[in-house]
Amino acid sequence: MSSAVNHITVDCVGDPYDLARFWSAVTGDPLADDDFPGDPEASVIPPAGTGPRMLFVRVPDTKTVKNRVHVDLKPTDRTRDEEVTRLLELGAALVGDHRRPDGTGWVTLADPEGNEFCVERSDAERAGHRPDDAGA
Template sequence: MTSVVNHITVDCVGDPYDLARFWSLVTGNPLSDDDQPGDPEACVIPPAGTGPLMLFVRVSDAKTVKNRMHVDVKPTDRTRDEEVARLRDAGARLVSDQRRPDGTGWVVLADPEGNEFCVERSDAERSAHPAT
C-alpha cells in the first residue's frame, strides 16, 4: 500500500489568507471558498486529481534558516524568464539566479513570507533546448 501527498503545509507568521492569495496567483488555482482574511489557515485547491492542496497555517515563529523542503514550479504558458518577472511583480524576491548561458538552470525566489521556491524552464523551453 502507498500514500498520496494530500497537503503541502506552509507556515507563515502573517495572514495565511494573504500568502495563499500569492500562491493562488502562482499556481492559477483558487482559494477555498471557506477561507477569509484573518483566518488561522487558508488553502489553495488544485483541480481534482492534479496534485496536493497547499495549506497555509499561522505560526508564532518566523522563518530563520533555509527551507528543508521547497516546491519547484514550471510555467505552462510562458518562459521561465517571463514567469520569474511575473512572480517578482507579484511580490516574490530573488534569492539566487542559477540560469546558465546555454539556457538551462533555474531561479530561486522567496514568497512574501521568505519561503524559497524554484522556477524551472517550461516544457517548450526544454524541448527547444535540451540540456547537454
C-alpha cells in the same frame, strides 16, 4: 499500501489568507470557499487529481533557516524568464539566479513570507522552442 500527499503545508507568521492569495495567483488555482482574511489557515486547491492542496497555517515563530523542502515551478504558457518577471511583480523576491549562458538552470525566489521556491524552464524551452511558438 501507499499514501497520497494531501497537503503541502507552509507556515507563516502573517495572515495565511494573504499568503494563500499570493500562491493562488502563482498557480492559478482558487482558494478554498471558506477561507477569509484573518483566518488561522487557508488553502489553495488545485483541480481534482492534479496535485495536493497548499495549506497555509499561522505559526508564532519566524523562518530562520533555508527550507528543507521547497516547491519547483514549471511554467506552462510562458518562458522561465517571463514567469520569473511575473512572480517578482506578484511580490516574490529574488534569492538566487542559477541561469546559465546556454539557457539551462533555474531561479530561486522567495514568497512574501520568505519561503524559497524555484522556477525551472518550461517543457517547450526544454524541447528547444518558446511556449508561444510551439507549433512553429
